[in-house]
Amino acid sequence: MTSGKSVSADVAFVQSPLGQVLSAVMTGGSASHRSIADYLMRNPMRGTALKIEEMADGCKVSTATISRFARDIGFGSYGAMRSALAETLHSALQPVEKLRSSIVRRQEAVSPAEASMEYARANLATTQGALSPQALEDVARKIDGARTIYVLGLGMSSSFASxxxxHLQPYCKHVVEMAGSGGNEAAAGRLLHIERGDMLLALSFPRYSSDTMRLAHFARNRKACVVTITDVPSAPMVPLSDHVLYASSAHGVLPGSYVAAVAVIEALVATLMVSNKSNVRKAARLSEVMSEYVIDPAV
Structure with missing residues (x-):
């Protein structure tokens, strides 16, 4: 199997030199430049085929702004930027198509259960390759410093939020699980008091919930930090997030495979647990307390 970084074309594109440039523009560029970078990040394949007038129309800017954008990120012309976009996508897609073809061939000879396991292994490999320890440490540090952690997941994502x-409760002073009884309306009510210094930790996987995006908008307007665990860079929650952790969820039959989502949750919590001595002590105390309530298999 190819390396994890090569399995997901979306992740590979974001991690490419061109993808990194576009990500930097989205963070610190002008409003018009951010609009163009966001469009290219969401529609890289379409961007390879659009004329400059079509690109300008899609980004709601002038053709002169498109040309200036191309020069500002290091290309002599719009055509040169479009060629680089195509070359980057070609490099990203080659190993992905190879893996997809491999799985399709195997599906002809194996049972649906075995094919599902194959997708799970591929998603774990993708996620492991794309998930940097630094990204986990950055999010763990933000969690450690937040006053209140609001954990949000709706629909299929609600079980992962729970x-x-x-996992977070022993290490954070105040954790609010938003997807409890009362549905989405109650979740909105639980978020009412979020403010600067708090964190919204959202999980968003296919099928994506539009209410998750609306609540994230509210949290951002209240100056809270928004962290999302999702599957691909083109997911709708990415532009609303200060930090994103990716868990690949491709599946041939189901809306998504969620094995990697659980793996990312475990990796994040493990990083948080060892991030400082205070959390290590909390883990030790938790083990002491829980020892009274669990059965020791060695006894």
Whole structure:
């Protein structure tokens, strides 16, 4: 199997030199430049085929702004930028197509259960390759410094939000699991008091919930830090997030495979647990307390 970084074309594109340049523009560029970079990050394939007038129309800017953008990120012309975009995509897609073809061939000879396991292994490999320890440490540090952690997951993502909230509770002073009883309306009510110094930790996987985006908008307007665990850089929550952790979720039959999502949750919590001596002590105390309530298999 190819390396994890090569399995997901979306992740590979974001991690490419051109993808990194576009990500930097989205963070610190002008409003018009951010609009163009966001469009290219969301539609890289389409960007390779559009004429400059079509690109300008799609980004709601002038053709002169498109040309200036291309020069500002290091290309002599719009055509040169479009060629670089195509070359980057070609490099990203080659190993992905190879893996997809391999899985399709295997599906002809194996059961649906075995094919599903193959997708799970591929998603774990993708996620492991794309997830940097530094990104986990950055998010763990933000969690450690937040006053209140609001954990949000709706629809299929709600069960992962519950798992994450349960893991965070021993190490955070105040964790609010938003997807409890009362549905989406109650979740909005629980978010009412979020403000600067707090964190919204959202999980968003196919099928994506539009209410998750609306609540994230509210949290951003209140100056809270927004961290998202999602599957691809083109996911709708990415532009709303200060930090993103990716867990690949491709599947041939189901809306998504969520094995990697659990792996990322575990990796994040493990990073948080060892991030400082205080959390190590909390883990030790938790083990002492829990020893009274669990059965020791060695006894």
């Amino acid at each position: 798992l994450l909230a349960l």
